[in-house]
Amino acid sequence: MAFTLYALIQTAILFTNAIAVLHEERFLSKIGWGAEQSIGGFGDEPGIKAQLLNLIRSVRTVMRVPLIAPNVRLRQRRTLVGSKSMMASRRALKAVLIDLSGTLHIEDAAVPGAQEALARLRQAPVAVKFVTNTTKECKRTLFERLRRLNFDLQEQEIFTSLTAARNLLEQRAVRPLLLVEDSALEDFTGLETSDPNAVVIGLAPDHFNYQALNKAFRLILDGAPLIAIHKARYYKRKDGLALGPGPFVTGLEYATDTKATVVGKPEKAFFLEALRDLNCSPEEAVMIGDDARDDVGGAQNAGMLGILVKTGKYRPGDEGKINPPPHLTCDSFPEAVNHILEHLLGSK
Known part of the structure; x- marks a missing residue:
């Protein structure tokens, strides 16, 4: 609407200019003012006709502006300023956060070339940390799975949403009803769960x-807080995509008219906690993952760069579902590592 109105105004100005050019001579001579006629008998003064012509031309010159809507020019200026500001604030890369399921492996199968790519990344002057929403198994079991797949990592390098959930439970001093797989219960050892x-x-x-x-539903109705370890819609298994916890969390939210506290990805606090012991800011880190919203979108909302890989749960068009879009979308983890080694190390 604003562009249309502005275009109409510009058209009117151009039309008026054309009329003025065609009629200014005729108009001035019609009212009897010759080109040589002066003001008040002072012969050195320019003629009235000359003054009017200069005035008309000056006004027309000032009013001749490019036919571009103001909001378009403003967007262009903001984009330029934003890009310069982002480049100025981005620091040299210090840390790489890596998703696990769907990025490095799918159940008991490694993504082709992932082990070698991780080894190459280990040679670079960056810290590496593995961040995952996996809640099917405890950190120890997950670590053992990855070691069997020949990934070079240490258990303390893995930061899980189970760890984040336990930290929150301890802070709030509550007794949880744990709706998690039995294999994940180890990470909650020592917490009081009765009543x-x-x-x-x-x-x-x-x-x-x-x-x-239904037991969870009744507890929430009685005032118990609902804590979601994460709200992923789905994840990738060997036999295809499978429902994540998100639909079940949303069902409880709907039934109880409440809102869950989410502790895993894509929450900003999760990413900041993962970076806390790496001595770097979000602007000095990049996240690699297969989930556009939870991995890449969450990381970028926290101030990091995000690289989306087309393995695991990725589906065509996922990169267009977040704003801003991923820093990079590539086929797999090895390609993401290549990009980091070639383009991001040492960048300012």
Whole structure:
């Protein structure tokens, strides 16, 4: 609408200019003012005709502006300023955060070339940390799985949403009803769970039945907080895509008219906590993952760069579902590592 109105005004100005050019001579001579006629008898003064012609031409010159809507020019200026500001604030890369399931491996199969790519990244002057929303198994079991797949990593380099959830439970001093797989319970060892007054929900296919969900529903109605380890819509298994905990969390939110506290990706606090012991800011880190919203979108909202890989849960068009879009979308983790080594190290 604003562009159309501006275009109409510009058209009117151009039309008026054309009329003025055609009629200025005729108009001035019609009212009897000759080109040589002076003002008040002072012969050295320019003639009235000359003054009017100069005035008309000056006004027309001032009013001749490019036919570009103001909001378009403003967007262009903001884009330029924003780009310069981002380049100025981006520091040399110090850390790479890497998603696990779907990025490095799918269940018990490694993504082709991922081990070698990780080894090359290890040779670069950057810290490496593995961040995952995986709630099907405890950190120890996950670490052992990755070691069997010949990935070079240490257990303390893995930061999981289970760890973030436990930290929150300890801070709030609550007794959780744990809707997680039995293999994940190890990460909650030592917490009091009798007579629960909080609900914690992760990916728990064996426990997502009516009785368990109804128990959680009643606790939440009685005032228990709902804590979601994460809200992923789906994840990738060897036999295809499978429902994540997100739909079940959303169902409880809907039934109880409440809002869950989410502790895993894509929450900003999760990424900041993962970076805390790496001695770097978000502007000095990049995240690699297969989930456009949770991995890449979450990291970029926290101030990091995000690289989306087309393995795991990726589906065509995912890169267009977040704003800003990924820094890079590439086929796999090895290609992401190539980009980091060739283009991001030492950048300012």
